[in-house]
Amino acid sequence: MxxxxxxxxxxxxxxxxxxxxxxxxxxxxxxxxxxxxxxxxxxxxxxxxxxxxxxxxxxxxxxxxxxxxxxxxxxxxxxxxxxxxxxxxxxxxxxxxxxxxxxxxxxxxxxxxxSNAELDARIAATVPDPADDPEASLQKKNRSQVLRDSLASLSPEHGEVIDLVYYHGRSVKEVADIVGIGEATVKTRMFYARRKLASLVAVA
CATH class of the missing domain: 1.10.1740.10 (RNA polymerase sigma factor, region 2, helix turn helix motif)
Structure with a gap:
């Protein structure tokens, strides 16, 4: 054109x-x-x-x-x-x-x-930073606990995918290999898990 x-x-x-x-x-x-x-x-x-x-x-x-x-x-x-x-x-x-x-x-x-970017930012906010003062560290620990409590309320299938991706840094392909499912299934589970997790974190 x-x-x-x-x-x-x-x-x-x-x-x-x-x-x-x-x-x-x-x-x-x-x-x-x-x-x-x-x-x-x-x-x-x-x-x-x-x-x-x-x-x-x-x-x-x-x-x-x-x-x-x-x-x-x-x-x-x-x-x-x-x-x-x-x-x-x-x-x-x-x-x-x-x-x-x-x-x-x-x-x-x-x-x-x-939505994923916003959730990623929420998760990143729970990661400790050595430069944080004690008050900031406590706030992050509290947010991290809320996130982990929310994670625990997910189904095992959804929870393991989120855990592998966010807490173990695994790629979609690696998660598929670890769990023994297709990459498309991993993406689907991530989508529903993120949506559920975002709603749980929002009301916590």
């Missing part, structure tokens, strides 16, 4: 915002026709699709991530994916459903990443 932007991540959305639209083209083109044109790298079709779905997709993203800046960034990601993957659209669902599915996947991934 030939656009004078250095940030490829938002190129598709920026292109859609940048140029005037041909209303006769808008009125005549179905969503499916636009996708076919986008697959052929038609920038006008990209702008038209963006104008048609920008607001509903932004609202959908915002509902999930609850952050305006993140929603705007994800909107650019969605349309960049459309630009790159239009040729893969098979028409098994409507274009609007396809767009919402892309947006949902990206929003949930972003939300999980943010």
């Amino acid at each position: 030939t656009i004078a932007l250095t940030d490829a991540k938002s190129a598709a959305a920026a292109s859609a915002r940048a140029a005037p639209r041909d209303s006769s083209f808008d009125d005549a083109a179905s969503d499916e026709a636009l996708i076919r044109r986008i697959a052929a790298k038609d920038q006008l079709a990209m702008r038209t699709l963006f104008a048609r779905y920008r607001i509903p997709l932004y609202r959908w993203l915002l509902r999930i991530v609850r952050d305006e800046t993140a929603a705007e960034d994800l909107l650019s990601d969605v349309f960049l994916d459309v630009w790159r993957q239009a040729a893969s659209f098979k028409g098994r669902a409507s274009v609007s459903t396809w767009l919402l599915a892309i947006a949902r996947y990206k929003a949930l991934s972003a939300r999980r990443a943010r």
